[in-house]
Amino acid sequence: MKSLWNEYETLELLKQLISIASPSGFTTDIMNEIGAFLKSNGIDYKKTNKGAIIASFKGGNDEQHRLLTAHTDTLGAMVKEIKPSGRLRLVMIGGFNWNAVEGEYCTIHTANGKKIRGTILMHETTVHVYKGAGELKRDENHIEVRIDEKAITAEDIRAFGIEVGDFVSFDPRFEVTESGFVKSRHLDDKASTALLLQLMKGLKEQATLLPYTTHFYISNNEEIGYGGNSNIPEQVVEYIAVDMGAIGDGQASDEYTVSICAKDSSGPYHYELTRQLVRLAKTSGIDFKLDIYPYYGSDASAAIRAGVDVRHALFGPGIESSHAYERTHVDSLKATAELLVAYIISPMIEMED
Template sequence: MKNRFNEEETVELLEKLVNIASPSGYTTKIMNFISEYLKDNNVPFIKTNKGAVIATLEGKNTQRHRLLTAHVDTLGAMVKEIKSNGRLALTMVGGFRWNAVEGESCTIHTASGKKIRGTILMHETSVHVYKKAGDLPRNEEHIEVRVDEKVFNEKDSRSIGIEVGDFVSFDARYEATETGFIKSRHLDDKASAAILLQFVKTIVDEKIELPYTTHFYISNNEEIGYGGNASIPSEVVEYIAVDMGAIGDGQSSDEYTVSICAKDSSGPYHYELTQHLVKLAKESNIDYKLDIYPYYGSDASAAIRAGFDIRHALFGAGIESSHAYERTHIDSIKNTAQLVSAYVASTMCDE
């Protein structure tokens, strides 16, 4: 299958996705957006009880299926306590460090639908007041939300609709540079979701027949460990998580290639399927890196833990500063899209 990556459409869709607040547990709006996108492009899909969306394209072989997944839930927080000074103590949603969001603007999503702005800061931020401001630990005891309303106490904050359990989302701060870099929070994993959604649109628009019936599973609970681990059709043989490649010391992944994961914290991915992806990358001249992520898990590993009898693999764009203010390059997105295209057009790894 000829690669049909549409750079402009994919990047435009990515910007829309990262700007829709969707911390795990608060994903109805983005899943509705995705549903409307699929409807507008005549893509058949279902919604699961957990709120995920699964688009299905019938292929020549209807007995053995494939599934590719990406997740659109993100890191975030919830209001744990309304303090006596009207500010908010937080509890994390997903795995990150408080220093990664210190100083970030945020939105408090109240039960009434009202959105209230704020900033995530240390309580002891001012160096003119707190001598040890730089030395104190960044943790739930010291991090709080400074609410952008005239609130002086707990009663004031409650009076404008804030309550314990309200979700807090972090500003994406999306930027695409002239040098091809894309900087934003939540590229994990909305970059992959944009790739899959644009790819599905193209397949339908061009009436391309796939070799196998293929499902495109947009999950909404990956960051808390139980995303694409249910509602998997019994015919699925191969399960691919399209998710970010982690970059740092000792890692092979970079911001320009597609990263193929051989092992993460759950153990090795399916060897033959992983090598099938490597073979496809070589044959199609796709720039790739093999890597191992020691502190990482995916929807594919969650599906294995749930007991599904599938072959699982993982690849995706390299994301710098993951779970913080992230960055990738259009070259990495292109290479990832090319591997998606090559994989979906290929025969299964045992044929």
């Protein structure tokens, strides 16, 4: 199989995906974009009732299937309360720290289709008025949105069409540096989504017959815990979540290699399948790190909790500052793309009776 890695195309696709707001629960636009991408490349797919997308490539063995998944939903927020002051109180979508979005520009997506700009701030931001504001806790009681419209009362806010339950998305601020770093919010997990889309495009262009029928599942509810735990064909034996590697003190993962997860907060991943990924990386000369993510769950672990009988594993690009202003390097994206190819053309592991 020819190399399916194209740095320029991958980064351009990633930029496009990241530009579309898609906090969990507000993913229609991004899933439509993914559907349009697949259709333009001649790839058939179906949508689930939850709005996820599954595209399938028939393989030489149609009795045992593989499934690879990435998720395109992101962190975000909802309007919890319209304050008498004309400011908005928020409630989180997904797990992040309030200080990670303090000072960030945002968009309020109203039910009537308007997009209203704003800034996420501490109520006590003005240092000339609020002494000691820097020591105040960053939480839902102090964080609020200042909208960029003339609004000083709750009635003013509602006149613009804003209401409780409206989604709020954070500006991603996508940037690729000359040194190869990719900086943006929502690299988790649109980086992996871009890699799977590029992989599907390459398979279609090269008319590749894979050894096993392989499904590509783009989920849209992972950040709230249940994106890829249903609509899994019963023939699926191996289930791979392609998601970010967690970087920090005590972690092996970095921004330059593919991270293979041995265990996360849900427990160990399938031992033999994980070791197979390690062997493939070694024999293919792919730079990798084997790691444990202490506060993490994936669509693969969600599938296991749902009772799906599969061997599950997890790997993906290393992402610095997860659930904040994230960063990775093109080397990590390339290593992940290479391991994806090595995996889908390899034989399945043989389990002893």
